[in-house]
Amino acid sequence: MTPAQISQYAFYFFAALAVVGAIGTVTVRNVVHSAIFLITSLLATAGIFLTLGAQFVFAVQIVLYVGGIMVLFIFVIMLVNLDVALHQMQFKRRWWVAGLLALALGGQFGAVIYYSRAGGVLEIPAARTGALSPQNVQQFGLALFEKYALPFEIASVLLLVALIGAVVMTKKRV
Amino acid sequence: MSALLEFLKTYMWPLIFAVVIVAVLPLLAGYVVLMERKIMADMQARLGPMRVGPHGLLQPIADALKLLIKEDIIPENADKVVFWFAPVISVTAAMLAYSALAIGPFFQIAELNIGLLFIVAVSSMGIFGIILGGWASNSHYSLLGALRSTAQMISYETAAGLALVGGVLLAGSLSTREIVQAQHGGTWYVFVAPIGFFLYLVASIAETNRAPFDLPEAESELVAGYMTEYSGFRWAVYFLAEYANMIVVASIATTLFLGGWLRPFQGTPWMDFLDFFPPLCFLAVAGYCFYRTPKQPEPIQSMVMALFGGLCLLLAAAMALPFVPAFAASKPGLHGAFWFLLKVSLYIYSFMWIRFTFPRFRFDQLMKLGWYFMIPLSIVNVLGLGVYRVLRQLQWSRWPAFVLTTGGTLLVAIWLVWNAQKKAAAPSSVGDMTEAEG
Numbered sequence: 001m002t003p004a005q006i007s008q009y010a011f012y013f014f015a016a017l018a019v020v021g022a023i024g025t026v027t028v029r030n031v032v033h034s035a036i037f038l039i040t041s042l043l044a045t046a047g048i049f050l051t052l053g054a055q056f057v058f059a060v061q062i063v064l065y066v067g068g069i070m071v072l073f074i075f076v077i078m079l080v081n082l083d084v085a086l087h088q089m090q091f092k093r094r095w096w097v098a099g100l101l102a103l104a105l106g107g108q109f110g111a112v113i114y115y116s117r118a119g120g121v122l123e124i125p126a127a128r129t130g131a132l133s134p135q136n137v138q139q140f141g142l143a144l145f146e147k148y149a150l151p152f153e154i155a156s157v158l159l160l161v162a163l164i165g166a167v168v169m170t171k172k173r174v
Numbered sequence: 175m176s177a178l179l180e181f182l183k184t185y186m187w188p189l190i191f192a193v194v195i196v197a198v199l200p201l202l203a204g205y206v207v208l209m210e211r212k213i214m215a216d217m218q219a220r221l222g223p224m225r226v227g228p229h230g231l232l233q234p235i236a237d238a239l240k241l242l243i244k245e246d247i248i249p250e251n252a253d254k255v256v257f258w259f260a261p262v263i264s265v266t267a268a269m270l271a272y273s274a275l276a277i278g279p280f281f282q283i284a285e286l287n288i289g290l291l292f293i294v295a296v297s298s299m300g301i302f303g304i305i306l307g308g309w310a311s312n313s314h315y316s317l318l319g320a321l322r323s324t325a326q327m328i329s330y331e332t333a334a335g336l337a338l339v340g341g342v343l344l345a346g347s348l349s350t351r352e353i354v355q356a357q358h359g360g361t362w363y364v365f366v367a368p369i370g371f372f373l374y375l376v377a378s379i380a381e382t383n384r385a386p387f388d389l390p391e392a393e394s395e396l397v398a399g400y401m402t403e404y405s406g407f408r409w410a411v412y413f414l415a416e417y418a419n420m421i422v423v424a425s426i427a428t429t430l431f432l433g434g435w436l437r438p439f440q441g442t443p444w445m446d447f448l449d450f451f452p453p454l455c456f457l458a459v460a461g462y463c464f465y466r467t468p469k470q471p472e473p474i475q476s477m478v479m480a481l482f483g484g485l486c487l488l489l490a491a492a493m494a495l496p497f498v499p500a501f502a503a504s505k506p507g508l509h510g511a512f513w514f515l516l517k518v519s520l521y522i523y524s525f526m527w528i529r530f531t532f533p534r535f536r537f538d539q540l541m542k543l544g545w546y547f548m549i550p551l552s553i554v555n556v557l558g559l560g561v562y563r564v565l566r567q568l569q570w571s572r573w574p575a576f577v578l579t580t581g582g583t584l585l586v587a588i589w590l591v592w593n594a595q596k597k598a599a600a601p602s603s604v605g606d607m608t609e610a611e612g
Contacts, residue, residue: 036306063294
């Protein structure tokens with residue numbers, strides 16, 4: 001097996017895992033199990049980043065989404081009375097809205113796949129093969145702070161506003 | 175078939191190293207437990223385990239055997255699947271972290287460009303083992319322990335991460351190998367960023383849930399915290415994860431702050447006699463073992479003691495191997511691993527020392543320390559080290575830059591402590607910290 005082949009098999013494995021995890025997240029009734037499926041899906045997505053050679057994004061995906069956000073999710077779930085929640089109706093079933101959205105999304109994916117076949121309008125870049133780029137973090141930093149400096153700063157200001165907002169809203173009157 | 179051979183040829187060394195890590199780590203964790211019991215006994219003027227093997231040297235093996243054959247109890251209303259795999263998550267996360275650690279310049283499973291970030295990411299997943307295990311047990315003590323543990327880990331992970339950022343800033347790389355090489359010939363980063371090292375030391379104790387931060391397992395309040403309902407081998411797996419995590423954080427600190435596999439005084443020629451330290455160290459231990467051999471009460475214990483002496487002799491011979499000219503090339507690998515493991519052991523020793531010295535924190539004290547002291551100080555520390563880096567690039571010499579930045583960070587630390595004391599003297603000025611138990 002060459003590294004390229006391994007990375008191909010790894011992609012199919014992670015992609016299947018991500019889809020299974022996503023399906024499990026929305027179909028399972030138990031909230032904690034649902035969160036576990038979501039974690040699986042996020043980890044599989046991180047694996048897909050790795051097969052694309054984006055090591056840094058892989059690590060950040062795990063640190064932020066799995067190690068940070070999902071831990072807080074589960075933390076909050078633990079504070080909810082699960083036995084009561086299990087017997088309540090969880091969703092309003094609006095099949096026609098969901099069906100419409102699913103159809104639109106499927107149509108988009110279909111269009112992308114149709115137009116990106118060989119000689120199509122949209123061109124999918126050739127899959128990466130061989131060794132990973134050794135300068136991954138450096139490339140990422142340069143792109144973020146030189147090429148996309150303004151969007152990056154705007155996003156960070158947005159996060160700062162959210163942070164300060166959270167502090168202001170939870171602070172008691174002194 | 176040939177494809178498989180090709181695969182094995184490409185990945186032979188990483189696979190061998192991985193098998194070695196998985197095989198040796200449980201044994202190592204067992205002996206760390208034995209060392210902890212012995213050191214605790216010594217500090218409390220007791221003898222500690224003495225029965226199984228000479229001086230209790232076979233105690234870890236006996237303990238593991240006992241735990242293996244214990245009855246495996248699963249609580250009746252537990253979530254069985256989650257209960258089953260929660261300890262596995264913990265131990266997998268801890269072991270996976272070793273894949274990027276460089277134990278010596280030769281012994282490393284994978285050299286990653288994002289090494290340190292990978293280790294932090296993977297070991298942060300171990301928390302799921304704790305919280306899911308606590309939840310799946312369907313017990314109040316377990317759930318409270320899991321919640322405390324999560325709150326504590328989230329709080330201190332921020333401080334630990336920022337302390338690491340400081341070190342990474344100095345090295346200019348995330349790869350474990352390059353971080354160590356950046357310290358080659360220069361000063362170790364513990365002497366450039368002592369406050370960063372201190373922050374990481376405290377935060378890593380909190381992250382591994384050890385005293386004085388062992389509130390998730392506070393036995394006087396919560397029986398045993400998240401592992402109350404666990405017994406037998408599953409409990410042992412949790413225990414293994416905890417000690418494996420200790421070795422991971424010690425390895426990170428060694429890599430980033432203590433010069434990794436580098437010998438002390440690498441750049442000073444007249445200190446080169448330290449090269450003889452590894453074999454002499456093992457030789458001394460072997461000599462002590464042989465000295466104690468005839469004094470054992472039972473003949474079988476004498477035999478085991480002699481066996482341990484022989485093992486140490488073998489290790490001494492291995493460490494002396496690089497002095498034979500034909501095998502001189504093996505020196506960096508062998509001695510690098512020795513120095514790395516020695517530093518890791520010293521770091522873990524300081525963990526134990528702290529555990530036996532300080533009383534346990536109260537939960538609100540723990541949260542206050544984390545959020546009001548550690549995190550602000552670690553942010554200031556990152557800023558200070560950034561300034562240090564810029565000053566060095568502006569051709570400042572080492573001492574003025576060091577005194578300026580570290581002194582500034584220290585002043586902020588003093589201000590934080592002073593502020594906290596003022597607040598404590600005048601209560602009700604700020605709302606109480608809400609406890610995480612909710």
